[in-house]
Amino acid sequence: MAVVEKVGNCEATSAAKCETICTSCILFPLTRTLEIPFTIEPRHEDEIYEMRRPFREKGIVCGVGDRYSKAPNNLLNNLFNLETSTHLSSDTAMNALTLSRREMIGLGGPALAGAAFLASSPKAMAEAITKAEPATGEAWPMRRKEIERAWLDLLGEFPKEIPSLQPIMKKVAEEDGITRYHVSFQAESDDRVTAWLLVPGSAKGKRTPAIINIHSTTFGAGKDSTAGLAGRRREDPHDDPELGRGSGLELARHGYITLCIDLLTDGERVAPDERPLDTRGFYLKHPEWSIVGKNIWDVMRSVDFLQSLDFVDGSQIGAIGWSLGGHSALFAAAFEPRLTATISNGGVLDWHQDNSDAWSRKPSNWTPWKPGDPVSNSSDAKRRWGITQNSGPYIYIKKFRPYIDDKTKPIPVDFDDLMMMVAPRPLLIISSEQEFYRHKVIPKCVQAMKVYANWRDAEGLPSAVGARLTRRGYDKTIEYYQSNYNMKPESMPGMLSQIGAGDCLSWFSFPGGHSYPPVARRFTYAWFDRWLGYEPRE
Secondary structure, eight states: OEEEOOOSOOOOSSGGGOOEEETTSTTGGGGGGBOSOOOOOOOOHHHHHHHTHHHHHTTOOOHHIIIIIOOOOSGGGGGTSOTTOOOOOHHHHHHHTTOOHHHHHHTTOOOBTTSOTTOSSHHHHHHHHHTSOOOOGGGHHHHHHHHHHHHHHHHOOOOSOOOOOOOEEEEEEEETTEEEEEEEEEEETTEEEEEEEEEEGGGTTSOEEEEEEEOOSOSSOTHHHHTTSOSSSTTSOOOOTTTOOOHHHHHHHHTOEEEEEOOTTSGGGSOTTOOTTOOHHHHHHOTTSOHHHHHHHHHHHHHHHHHTOTTEEEEEEEEEEETHHHHHHHHHHHHOTTOOEEEEESOOOSOOGGGOOGGGOOOSOSSOOOTTSOOOOOHHHHHHHSOOOOOOOOOSOGGGHHHHHOTTSOOSOOHHHHHHHHTTSOEEEEEEHHHHHHTTHHHHHHHHHHHHHTOOOOTTSOOHHHHHHHSTTHHHHHHHHHHHHOOOGGGHHHHHHTTTTTTSEEEEEESSSSSOOHHHHHHHHHHHHHHHTOOOOO
């Protein structure tokens, strides 16, 4: 069967006569597993649209067909138009959401090989959809738009106004061959990003790749932790090197220009008389946005700032983060195409609904903490880190709360979708091997790899082949194969296009706990050098 981007009415009258699998439906991969033929009787589009209403109300989205054209060309239509000419009423259709596979067959419905399609609940159906093969190759651009839209429905829209940067940059120190600048620049009309800019001596006199470093959860230290100036709190000394909190300093020692930013509600960006990581003030100002969306926006503005510096190679900008910074880096890479290469370390890439409300905490009230209010006192923090902290609540995505309150509600997107959105740009997922298990990291990476490995350049998306042709070292590829195999340079792009972007997605685990140990850091340096085209001076 051919795969096409079909949005109009399906003209097939039976499975035997169907020659296409329409990529306009998010369920289209499942049609490959139909065990019995079906017919599609011509019906008015509005009638079909109404037939689907019970499914939409249950959170089951029918792809482009439902969202834009109401075109009856997807698998859900088969519930209503079967070869037995059975027509299910809306009530029966609603009941079908809880039918077993055997009961579905009894109604004349399609059976899916090896699994129950409408096994027991909308959530089960959503899981079946999630496990389906992702749209890849030429079908990917349309699917990517759907995924992006679904994420934005959760995160909220980015600001329409982009203020001028109005950067302020002040030299603070020069130690061990690294110059440290305190910088700030405008993120919104009434908000500035604060950061440390670390410039190694080796970067002077030439345009050098730069890396944005995003800190983990700290209690006021923020950017000081990634710059190697503090631990979890500003007053704490830089902690155990085994933990690896100071990635910005170490990457600067390796030769990169690094920008260590404060996320909103930490570091210098804690509002006066408030406590770190309390996002309630943000949501009072931006009730339809999310702190995750805000962090993405601030990374976008960080790219704007770095590209304004004449000593930065603006085409080679990376991002890295650990823990809170790990998933922040991944979110940013999904929405910021100018990030050339991104590393997410210990990013807890999992909704983990069953035992946690971390992604959308529910505060007792929406008034930010002020002096005189009760302080938070986490026994867990005392046990784990030997400190007590007055912080939070950090509410990642306010609009995610319904999926915590009702765990049967299908979640429209997952973190493998986020990884796919980064394609074809290089992405590295790092975590401890226990975290790989706990957060199901490898299955997500495998799903994302299908998009990377089957990548085909498309208008409006980054070019995998174009990046290879402009990346440092391509001239060596041409020279070697031309001199040793008499290969013509003009044939190389076509050959490299055949590998898609399969080598651009990587994952790496290490023994131990939630950290960024030396073995992971050494891997990081080599990985960034490869994809940012940097050659350290010996």
